[in-house]
Amino acid sequence: QDTLRCAEGETYIMNVMVSAHPYWVPVYQGFKQAAEAFGCETVFSGTPDYDITKQIASFEQDMVKQPAGILVHPMQSDPFIEPINRAMDNNIEVVTFAADSPNSNRTAYITSDNLAEAKFAADEIVSQIGATGQYAVLENPGQSNHDLRVTALIDYMEANYPDMKLVGRQATNQDSTAAYRATASILQANPDLGAIWIPEAGSAEGAVAAILEAKSDVLVMHADITPATLEHIKAGNIHMALNPNQGMQGFMGFLSAFFAAHSEVFDPFNDYKVSGYNPVQIPFVDNGFSVITKENADSFDLNVYMEGRDPN
Amino acid sequence: MELTANGPRSRSPLIKLLKMRETGLIAIILVLCIGMSFASPYFLTWVNMRAMVMAFAVEGIVVVGMTILLISGGIDLSVGSVTALAMVIAGWLFLQGIDPWVASAISIVACTGIGAFMGYFVTRVGLHHFIVSLAVMVIARGACLLMTGGRPIGLFTLPPEFKFIGQGAIGPIPLVIIIFLIVVLTFDFMLRRTTAFRKVFYTGSNEKAAAYSGIRTKRVIFLTTTLCSALCGVAGIIYMARFGSAQPTFGLGMELNVIAAAVIGGASLNGGSGTIFGAILGTVLLSVVSSSLALLDVSVYWQDIIRGSILLAAVSIDHYLNKRRR
């Protein structure tokens, strides 16, 4: 075979935790679209639970089926080192997305740059409310990309806008009721609050409800998107959302795994032959992120996007 | 009015108050609030109080159902997912073009049906509430996912009269709080005073003795199980009106919170005792602690430790006060 096409039955699997989370839906669509272009089969797999041992078990079960590659969102990085390496040893190309397992031998890692998102959010907040003011964050300690979005923003503010004061920092763990409660309290304690940054959409829904009820004029920015926050963007209640371009994660994720599995088409100028590694290795792909505002909001309605598409 | 579930007495109101099981909790909450009002100038403001009550009002409706179920000797782990399912069913029907009020009614009926389904497995098949409601917790969550594809349903097009349930106010008081108060007062009264609900206590206290008193205990348990799910349905509809969306992942872990509130308020996990009033105080306690930590901007890394410790201390003090009084 001299062209980039899948052999009969060649399968690529996408494996995630909390598999019913809507975040994965566009990722998998991108994955599938790329796979179809090359005549490959795809499977969406993983565990419905937020449970690392279950995700590892499902990953190992994926391995039993001997797919050509697995695109995985490792719930935690280090526990995946050994399973990923075992898969690689068994000729299964593993690519990580949105969360990484940097110490494993995975072929590639695709993500939006959480640092860039944080930096963008900080600059946007300052451009809207000025460089002297109060801001707050909600967070979800323990999930690395969310942590990064928060800590990077705080660090960036401290370094670049010393007059921006962090007045509230509450853990709401993606729970809208907890976010409602926390935001209401922060608003009480800080009547002069200017902006709030939220690393995911679940908490944003609760936060907006509290801000609306308090009739307060706080600038809300968050990452990810849900239909409810999208409506709030349209209504002007949320200033903007940063969306990590899920489609690209899936699309690039597939390509990385597929190319690695078909590396025979490629003979680069390096030592891969003598050292015995796969020549198609991409340490890091930044898939960029999109900025959702009132103007472009209509393009980010997942329900509209999914009309007529097969989620599986 | 009688304020302890057990024991009709007629004494002076003050002595009655001091003898109430709930007095200790009230005192603890008051002490916390007084402390907070010194610690933060914002605590005692109307807006803060309002926000605090809004934060627990809807869940409080579920607490009512859980308390009654606990008194009858049952337990329900499915409350979180059934509440979510209520939102999802109503939201989904609304998007199919059905009138939101009709959609809500259908959804509440469906939740009631889920309760009846659990009640059937408990009373007819003979399984334990714990395991039945655990299975239903998983099934109902699955139904939420199936109906939404895991994606929240945005319901911005809900008519304003409907959203009014969750977002409106009568005078200065949000309608949510009014509904909450009506539910709480109604069931508190019924549980203390009505013949029908007295049977719930008998059944939970000693199911066999209740059967030997001619009470159809299975029916009682069936009904309390059903009622709890029905109230989850009501809560789900209010949440939907309030948030303007239906979230398939809503209410994860709600069951522990709700059971904890009831237990802190004096409900026994072995059945036979508990009051709505106490359970609501338990809810208030949990809520005041959380809100206070946020208001004081306590570091997130310390919050859980402090929250857990206050909970343990409060329950211990309450227990001590109750023991001394008896």
Next chain:
Amino acid sequence: MELTANGPRSRSPLIKLLKMRETGLIAIILVLCIGMSFASPYFLTWVNMRAMVMAFAVEGIVVVGMTILLISGGIDLSVGSVTALAMVIAGWLFLQGIDPWVASAISIVACTGIGAFMGYFVTRVGLHHFIVSLAVMVIARGACLLMTGGRPIGLFTLPPEFKFIGQGAIGPIPLVIIIFLIVVLTFDFMLRRTTAFRKVFYTGSNEKAAAYSGIRTKRVIFLTTTLCSALCGVAGIIYMARFGSAQPTFGLGMELNVIAAAVIGGASLNGGSGTIFGAILGTVLLSVVSSSLALLDVSVYWQDIIRGSILLAAVSIDHYLNKRRR
């Protein structure tokens, strides 16, 4: 050997087997497995079996502790966070330069201390296990966050002899599975046969009667509470060795899974009955169902519905079989 916890009888082995409480569960699991081996060619492979057992082996150690605690009449909601805390404490100490074996020992002692702390509140202060362990669940999770800042601790530098606990194998069998089997068999034997552990049944069945027979029931409850946390400590260390990291958010929701396994396996939430063997079968059942759904590529949106339904059906059938047999 006696296979039901209660009732030493001497009949033929076959009759004994059929009379065992666990027979129904074994049958259900076998039926599921046979069905699966037709449905998927991968099911009966060694690798799949290994993955399935690895998925529940460490949690199985916690199930052992929970079962013993349930038999004594207690319950523990903190198992998930205490397991996480065990990883975090040991990992943190290791990063401070302490030998990993010493760090692990300290961590297990610390978890045992947490258990003793809960045991104190239950037996001396007189609070209910539910509420004490709920508070400790929150506190321990907070301690995890505080010690790690919420970020997993990478422990790549753990020496290979230590990682061997979690990643090594003796012949084809992973060490984790061997440890699991040793713990299960040891405690199963002790619970059935030793005088010390029989007191756990007596205490859970009727605490007063046990106390009247001179059994120091509070000490029994204190010890079962402590043992459960200690086993969480052991599980946490094995997880750490297996994952090469310490996860502050590990084990969220583990408590329901673990309690469900024990209850499916016949442990009573009211104390007094249960077996380790049954509880492990409960774990196996839950695990086989989850793994099968994953293996069959059942749509994620259907998985929860199917999983919950199978659980409910299995428990109902088991209950029916047990009722008929008696």
Next chain:
Amino acid sequence: MQEDLILKIVNLKKSFGPVRALRGVDFELRRGEIHALAGENGAGKSTLMNIIDGILQPDSGEIFWNGEPVSIASPTEAQKLGIGLVHQEIALCPEVTVAENIFMSTTNQSRRMLMDYAGLARKARDVLGQLADIDPATLVRDLPISDQQLVEIAKALTLDCRVLILDEPTAALTEREANLLFTIMRRLAYQGISIIYISHRMVEIFDNCDRVTVFRDGQFITTQIVAEIEPADVVNAMVGRVVDTLYPDKLRVEDASEDVILDVKNLTDTRRFHDVSFQLKRGEILGIAGLIGAGRSEIVKGICHLEGTVTGDVRLNGERLNLRTYGDSIRAGMVYLSEDRKGDGLFLEMSIAENISALDLGLVTTTAGTINSQREEALAESLARKLNLKYGKLSDPVSSLSGGNQQKVAIAKMLSVNPKLIFLDEPTRGVDVGAKAEIHRILRSLASSGVGIVVISSELPELIGISDRVLVVREGRISGEVSGEVMTEENIMYLASVLDAPQLNAMTA
């Protein structure tokens, strides 16, 4: 003689909140004696025993063991001294086998690591063999209450004790088992073991005990040598007045009516009883006798639709009943007083008033469907007065009452609904002589006023004393009926156990 005292109690006091259960009692127990302790319900007997067994701690006072002052902090310490107690309320582990229950404290103290189930079963069979035919491998929860009582006794007999306390052990036993117990007691006493025997049955005290001590209202009244006094003296000391311990008059022949209140035909439940037919006539009290496990309880529960499914024909006051639930039975005016007040008779943690009104809340319900607490209290109060209930407040939980007073609450609950027909299963279990006479009087006057009364009692003198006619049940069938002259203990026992003639002889010997 000071030196043969094994146990001496001096000026012991104990209060539960405002209730002064013991107000400074004295008590002396000699080596090898059987010492009866008598007193009205709530006199403090069980409280003192719980103190001697280390379950409760006294507020003040002294305990001397072999002349040495001791404080007994726990049941373990009591056991170490050699004190064994059979509790008034059955305290067994339901999920555990009979054998393990019997040897629970042995297991507790054992230095062996492993359980020897075969040995336990063998030893259990030996002990039980003296009393009854119970399989040591059954779980206690599967035993009827009377068998549980026997297990409790067997449990105490295995203790290697020097003082054995029996707190109303025969309340749920028939005479046959009780007599077996007395034989064992005398043998133990002969071996030098001291026994404290609590009972409300004077016959038992006078047939088996050496001395008797009487308490009244938490106070020591007197200790007497049984041979030197009469039952009436004990009763007098207990109650502080002369009680008419005679049974109320029977139905006079001229008052006998042909009206049939209850007519049972061919009642069968396939498992426990078959083809039961009998009638109850207006004005009469019908007794039902039988050995433990004969099926007496099952028959009346079957009539009331409390348990199991029955076939057959039941007519109440001529009307054929078509009951589906026990609730229907209550509404038809037919109620059942359970023999197991703790298990299925009472709501222990609920108040006295709430217990009494449980059978028909309609009596205390307003038209709006709410509970009228005044009416509820009034109902409870009038019945409490009628039955001479000893209590603090009507809002106290039933668990705080003495055993006999709990039984009175259970009876009050039955009377609250003004029934047309009452089945009373061991109605005076644990009730003191005064109250017992009062209950008998009440039953008789109810019967005269046209209420149907059916009494099951294991205490034959009581059954004979109160009934106009006695049915005897054997193995689920009515084996005979006695009334008038032939209503004697011998005849009843004969009908109850004729297939078991050797044992009958042993017993009457």
